[in-house]
Amino acid sequence: xxxxxxxxxxxxxxxxxxxxxxxxxxxxxxxxxxxxxxxxxxxxxxxxxxxxxxxxxxxxxxxxxxxxxxxxxxxxxxxxxxxxxxxxxxxxxxxxxxxxxxxxxxxxxxxxxxxxxxxxxxxxxxxxxxxxxxxxxxxxxxxxxxxxxxxxxxxxxxxxxxxxxxxxxxxxxxxxxxxxxxxxxxxxxxxxxxxxxxxxxxxxxxxxxxxxxxxxxxxxxxxxxxxxxxxxxxxxxxxxxxxxxxxxxxxxxxxxxxxxxxxxxxxxxxxxxxxxxxxxxxxxxxxxxxxxxxxxx
Amino acid sequence: xxxxxxxxxxxxxxxxxxxxxxxxxxxxxxxxxxxxxxxxxxxxxxxxxxxxxxxxxxxxxxxxxxxxxxxxxxxxxxxxxxxxxxxxxxxxxxxxxxxxxxxxxxxxxxxxxxxxxxxxxxxxxxxxxxxxxxxxxxxxxxxxxxxxxxxxxxxxxxxxxxxxxxxxxxxxxxxxxxxxxxxxxxxxxxxxxxxxxxxxxxxxxxxxxxxxxxxxxxxxxxxxxxxxxxxxxxxxxxxxxxxxxxxxxxxxxxxxxxxxxxxxxxxxxxxxxxxxxxxxxxxxxxxxxxxxxxxxxx
Amino acid sequence: xxxxxxxxxxxxxxxxxxxxxxxxxxxxxxxxxxxxxxxxxxxxxxxxxxxxxxxxxxxxxxxxxxxxxxxxxxxxxxxxxxxxxxxxxxxxxxxxxxxxxxxxxxxxxxxxxxxxxxxxxxxxxxxxxxxxxxxxxxxxxxxxxxxxxxxxxxxxxxxxxxxxxxxxxxxxxxxxxxxxxxxxxxxxxxxxxxxxxxxxxxxxxxxxxxxxxxxxxxxxxxxxxxxxxxxxxxxxxxxxxxxxxxxxxxxxxxxxxxxxxxxxxxxxxxxxxxxxxxxxxxxxx
Numbered sequence: 075x076x077x078x079x080x081x082x083x084x085x086x087x088x089x090x091x092x093x094x095x096x097x098x099x100x101x102x103x104x105x106x107x108x109x110x111x112x113x114x115x116x117x118x119x120x121x122x123x124x125x126x127x128x129x130x131x132x133x134x135x136x137x138x139x140x141x142x143x144x145x146x147x148x149x150x151x152x153x154x155x156x157x158x159x160x161x162x163x164x165x166x167x168x169x170x171x172x173x174x175x176x177x178x179x180x181x182x183x184x185x186x187x188x189x190x191x192x193x194x195x196x197x198x199x200x201x202x203x204x205x206x207x208x209x210x211x212x213x214x215x216x217x218x219x220x221x222x223x224x225x226x227x228x229x230x231x232x233x234x235x236x237x238x239x240x241x242x243x244x245x246x247x248x249x250x251x252x253x254x255x256x257x258x259x260x261x262x263x264x265x266x267x268x269x270x271x272x273x274x275x276x277x278x279x280x281x282x283x284x285x286x287x288x289x290x291x292x293x294x295x296x297x298x299x300x301x302x303x304x305x306x307x308x309x310x311x312x313x314x315x316x317x318x319x320x321x322x323x324x325x326x327x328x329x330x331x332x333x334x335x336x337x338x339x340x341x342x343x344x345x346x347x348x349x350x351x352x353x354x355x356x357x358x359x360x361x362x363x364x365x366x367x368x369x370x371x
Numbered sequence: 372x373x374x375x376x377x378x379x380x381x382x383x384x385x386x387x388x389x390x391x392x393x394x395x396x397x398x399x400x401x402x403x404x405x406x407x408x409x410x411x412x413x414x415x416x417x418x419x420x421x422x423x424x425x426x427x428x429x430x431x432x433x434x435x436x437x438x439x440x441x442x443x444x445x446x447x448x449x450x451x452x453x454x455x456x457x458x459x460x461x462x463x464x465x466x467x468x469x470x471x472x473x474x475x476x477x478x479x480x481x482x483x484x485x486x487x488x489x490x491x492x493x494x495x496x497x498x499x500x501x502x503x504x505x506x507x508x509x510x511x512x513x514x515x516x517x518x519x520x521x522x523x524x525x526x527x528x529x530x531x532x533x534x535x536x537x538x539x540x541x542x543x544x545x546x547x548x549x550x551x552x553x554x555x556x557x558x559x560x561x562x563x564x565x566x567x568x569x570x571x572x573x574x575x576x577x578x579x580x581x582x583x584x585x586x587x588x589x590x591x592x593x594x595x596x597x598x599x600x601x602x603x604x605x606x607x608x609x610x611x612x613x614x615x616x617x618x619x620x621x622x623x624x625x626x627x628x629x630x631x632x633x634x635x636x637x638x639x640x641x642x643x644x645x646x647x648x649x650x651x652x653x654x655x656x657x658x659x660x661x662x663x664x665x666x667x668x669x
Numbered sequence: 670x671x672x673x674x675x676x677x678x679x680x681x682x683x684x685x686x687x688x689x690x691x692x693x694x695x696x697x698x699x700x701x702x703x704x705x706x707x708x709x710x711x712x713x714x715x716x717x718x719x720x721x722x723x724x725x726x727x728x729x730x731x732x733x734x735x736x737x738x739x740x741x742x743x744x745x746x747x748x749x750x751x752x753x754x755x756x757x758x759x760x761x762x763x764x765x766x767x768x769x770x771x772x773x774x775x776x777x778x779x780x781x782x783x784x785x786x787x788x789x790x791x792x793x794x795x796x797x798x799x800x801x802x803x804x805x806x807x808x809x810x811x812x813x814x815x816x817x818x819x820x821x822x823x824x825x826x827x828x829x830x831x832x833x834x835x836x837x838x839x840x841x842x843x844x845x846x847x848x849x850x851x852x853x854x855x856x857x858x859x860x861x862x863x864x865x866x867x868x869x870x871x872x873x874x875x876x877x878x879x880x881x882x883x884x885x886x887x888x889x890x891x892x893x894x895x896x897x898x899x900x901x902x903x904x905x906x907x908x909x910x911x912x913x914x915x916x917x918x919x920x921x922x923x924x925x926x927x928x929x930x931x932x933x934x935x936x937x938x939x940x941x942x943x944x945x946x947x948x949x950x951x952x953x954x
Contacts, residue, residue: 093567100478103470108491110536114498114506180399196400199407205590205657206410206650207597209624213631213646217413238406245403258796262860265756266810266867267786269385271392276813280800299499302599302628309632329501333508333604346502353497369799370849385782 118350122343130154130344134314135328141337151338155345157314158328161229164316165308165324166298168233173241174290180241181248181286182274188253197249204242211235212303220307229315229322232308236300240293247289251282256371284367288360295356299349301326325349414650417643424637429644435610437638444641446648448612452620453652456527456602457595459616460534461542461588467535468542468591472584475543476550477576478568496540504604507533512605520617525607527620533605534595542591549583549667550576583667589660597653599624623649698941700931702918705729706901707753707871708770714745714752717762722748724925725767730871730918735893735902737916737933739909741953745925746905750873753903754788755781771870786810789864791874795856797848797863804844806859807831810867830866834858834892854885858892871901879907890915909949913937921945 129152136144136153144151180196187193215235220227255278263273279286304310308322310331315322323331325345332342421429425444432445471492479485511532512524520528553576561571577584607619608629623645631642707730715721723745730736738746751757753769758781768775776784797806807827811818818826827844831837836858840851848859857877864872874893878886893902894915906912912919912933919933921942929936929945940946947953 089567089570093569096569096572097478100470100473103467104474104488107467107471107495107536107539108488110506111491111495111498113510114502117506117510118502176399176402179395180403183396183400186396192397192400196403199403201661202654202657203403203407205593205597205653207599207624207653209597209599209627210410210414210646210650210653213417213627213643214410214413216631217417217643218409238410241403241406256794256796258792258794259798261756261759261790261792262796262798262863263809263813264759265754265785265790265792266813266863267782267784268810268813269389269782271388272813272815274392277798277800281798283800295497299497299501301499301501302603302624305628306631326499326501329499329505330600333501333505342505346499346505349499350497350502353499354494357493357497370847371799386780389782 115350118343118347120343121340122345122347125150125341125344126348130348131159132156134312135323135331135341136338137312138335138337141335141341145337145340151340153341155325155328155341155348157311157323158325158345160314160316161308161311161322161324161327162298164318164322165229165232165236165304166294168230168318169236169240169297170290170294172233172237173244173293177241177244177290177293178248178279178286181245182252182279184245184249185252186274200242200245203238204246206238208235208239208300209302209306211238212306214238215303215307224319226319227307227309227321228319229308230318232304232322232324233318235303235307236297239300239303240297243293243296244286244289247292248282248286251285251289252278254285255281259371281369281371284364284369287367288364291356291360291363295353295360298356299326299353301330305330325352410650414643414647418640418647421637421640421644425641429641430648433612442637444638446623446645448610449621449623449626449645450648450652451612452527452606453596453622453624453649455613455616456530456534456606456620456622457592457598459527459531460538460595461592463531463535464538464542464591465588468539468546468588469584471539471543472546472550472587473572473576474547476547476580477553477572480551492540492543495536498537500537500598500600501604503533503537504601507601507605521619523607525605525619526617527606527613528616530602530606530620530622531616533601534598537598537601538591538594541594542588545587545590545664546580546584549580549587553579582663586660586663586667589656589663593653593656593660596622596656597624597649599628603628623652698929698931698945699728699927700918702729702731704732706732706772709749709753709767710770711767712749712752712769713766714748714757715764716748716757716760717764722925723752723922723927726922726927727767728920728927728930730901730903732901733897733899734917735897735904735915736918736920737912738903738905738920738922739907739912739948740920740922741948742907744922746920746922747875749920749922749927750790750875750903750905753871753873754785754790756785756790786814786867787869788871788873789867789869791857791860791864791872791877793876794880795853795860797851797856797859799847799849801848802845803840803848803851803859806848807862807866809863826866830862831859833865833896834862835888836862852885854881854888857881857885857889861889861892861896865896865900869900871903872896874902874904876905876907878911886911921948923948 131154133154134157135155136151141151184193184197212235215231219231219234224230259281260273260278263277304324304327308324310327311321311323326349329342329345332338332345425432429446431447433447434443434445435448436443475485475488507529512529515521515524515529557575558571561575602622603625606621606625608621608625609619610621613620627642627646634642709726709728712723712726713721714723726749738749740746748757752765757763768777771787798809801809804827805812807830808823828837831840836855839855848856851859878889890911896902904916916933919936920927921929923944929940929942936945937949940949
């Protein structure tokens with residue numbers, strides 16, 4: 075009697091210990107995963123902050139010689155990443171211009187045809203497009219635009235590749251958002267004799283604006299840091315380039331160039347830091363919009 | 372008379388915009404389908420010359436020789452490099468992603484700590500690949516060298532660690548979602564029988580949420596397979612089949628990134644074929660992931 | 670749940686077993702309305718396949734009166750109401766037989782958009798447009814249809830419509846706030862104002878008070894009685910006493926069929942069909 079109680083007590087204690095250890099392991103591993111983020115942030119800030127000054131934003135990237143001289147004299151490398159900033163703005167802007175209307179309309183189509191056969195096919199394809207590696211889209215941008223249209227590397231080619239990349243997230247977030255909007259809203263507008271297209275564009279779409287905008291901004295932040303497809307399409311440029319049929323730089327492309335040039339190595343940290351802050355701001359904006367602009371039904 | 376004709380004009384204008392809108396809706400769907408078909412056919416057409424030259428041997432040939440006159444290209448080292456790096460990355464991610472899923476989906480659903488962890492994971496997903504590569508190069512590589520795992524610190528293992536960090540958000544998010552959806556009544560039933568939380572996780576949560584968690588890992592694997600920049604900067608870019616996980620290697624994506632710029636002729640079409648293979652492999656992996664998810668929701 | 674199904678079946682069996690007695694043998698259970706504003710002619714509506722949700726319904730709707738449509742759930746009363754301004758066509762695969770005439774015009778040959786501008790609708794749950802202010806909600810019909818109004822005209826329409834629904838004094842200081850911040854009853858009155866502002870000939874209401882508390886319900890009922898001098902009102906209701914309180918004519922529908930139609934007073938005191946009587950006395954429904 076006494077011994078069996080002792081045994082079961084010992085067994086219970088072992089079970090409880092196991093439970094406790096498991097819980098601690100979960101907490102430990104979960105928080106260990108966040109360590110790299112802080113190490114990366116720390117490294118970027120520590121090595122990058124001194125390079126960020128006003129000229130960082132309006133001067134183009136320095137050439138190797140300039141940088142070498144500066145490094146030799148123990149000075150801060152002159153120049154900035156203006157060519158990258160302008161390039162990123164143009165390439166990402168054009169990609170958005172292509173992808174946002176198509177993505178929103180397609181999302182609307184999917185939300186309005188939840189059971190249709192063709193809509194099912196489109197939904198499947200959007201899912202599959204989401205998984206296409208960015209480098210493959212770079213190859214596509216090269217074959218579709220660089221060779222036949224702009225006869226050489228161009229920011230347009232980069233935009234085409236990136237627009238395909240951001241399309242799926244816009245489509246799906248639009249679809250998900252619109253599906254949540256009560257059908258009574260649509261009925262209300264239609265019962266006032268409002269045509270279907272105006273009902274969708276002026277009643278249903280504005281009601282889902284926060285969800286859709288969030289999806290769009292997350293899509294933009296996803297492509298803003300892309301390097302690989304741009305290496306095959308926009309290539310890079312030492313000067314600020316506003317001609318979309320000409321090669322252009324972009325911030326992630328500059329990071330790659332600095333990385334490959336021993337004299338410019340000091341610049342990678344500031345450029346990366348700036349890129350990271352940009353993406354961080356986009357993500358925070360997306361979160362704020364999702365919260366602030368939420369429409370109450 | 373006049374009023375009625377203007378009315379009719381308005382009406383036909385109205386009908387036109389209704390029609391145009393409906394065509395626009397379907398048209399956007401058609402456009403998406405055309406883009407997908409375009410991508411596939413473009414890659415196919417681009418690989419025809421290479422396929423004509425090497426046939427299916429391209430997939431299992433281990434040669435990558437661009438020397439003029441003796442040109443010969445095969446994809447096997449890169450297919451192996453890709454699969455080994457990404458599977459290894461997934462294995463490294465597993466304990467972390469699983470812990471995060473449990474942490475957010477079961478142990479601490481609400482509060483400041485989990486929302487902090489959620490933001491951290493969102494941020495991890497937002498860091499560009501090239502920045503991960505930099506960090507791997509300057510911070511992680513010296514550690515690998517110090518440990519004596521590889522003389523220069525490059526290689527499959529180094530890339531896999533960075534990839535593992537990069538895919539944590541993708542591997543954990545679906546998992547925490549399905550874990551949080553395990554019905555409370557099931558858990559309560561187990562608790563009422565005297566189970567500890569660990570036993571509930573083992574006997575209720577994992578069996579119920581297992582396939583969803585698994586689907587998340589498959590989708591994360593798809594990500595890892597297609598990842599380019601960070602791997603390019605760390606894997607060593609050797610065109611031979613790696614002999615171990617600390618050896619140098621190369622993946623399909625980083626091969627394209629490294630060599631596409633200056634390629635023409637046979638090398639160019641071989642790279643396009645590598646792109647096609649990469650497209651197919653990620654397509655299959657993602658399809659399996661989606662299939663599991665679909666079964667889950669059905 | 671099960672018991673209601675059983676009850677229904679029992680009733681059906683009973684109905685089939687004994688052909689209904691006609692209390693007043695001289696009169697047809699469907700009363701003919703003189704010079705109706707709307708004439709429903711042998712209308713059947715299906716949501717797909719051969720199954721019809723309403724079957725061969727014929728009835729005239731009297732001008733400037735309140736007509737209530739009653740019946741147990743699933744009897745087709747909402748379908749009938751929606752068929753009047755073709756809102757049922759929002760579901761795919763709907764088809765119908767028969768016609769509905771608005772004056773001389775067959776509504777199924779009209780453009781649904783233009784039809785809906787003449788026949789407005791108010792729904793079960795209040796559904797003000799969430800992105801619009803109270804002011805814009807009232808004139809939403811004009812705004813969304815791209816009809817340009819002068820500032821003064823807009824103000825007049827908004828004030829007039831809100832006064833008509835008794836909301837003016839409550840919201841006149843917050844016209845530019847979002848309509849979704851009002852209480853449920855206020856929201857529903859706003860929705861009625863939105864339908865009125867467009868000066869339709871007929872207003873359809875689909876159980877407009879089922880989501881509201883008794884006080885808000887009473888307000889809406891008073892409002893409807895007041896409105897009938899300017900509009901023709903057709904109201905679906907689940908609530909018999911509501912129909913008795915405010916309607917001039919009543920329809921009783923059962924299993925997709927229009928069983929009885931006539932003056933409300935008469936129907937409630939002396940129903941002609943046994944099924945109507947059973948429904949009104951609470952034997953099913």
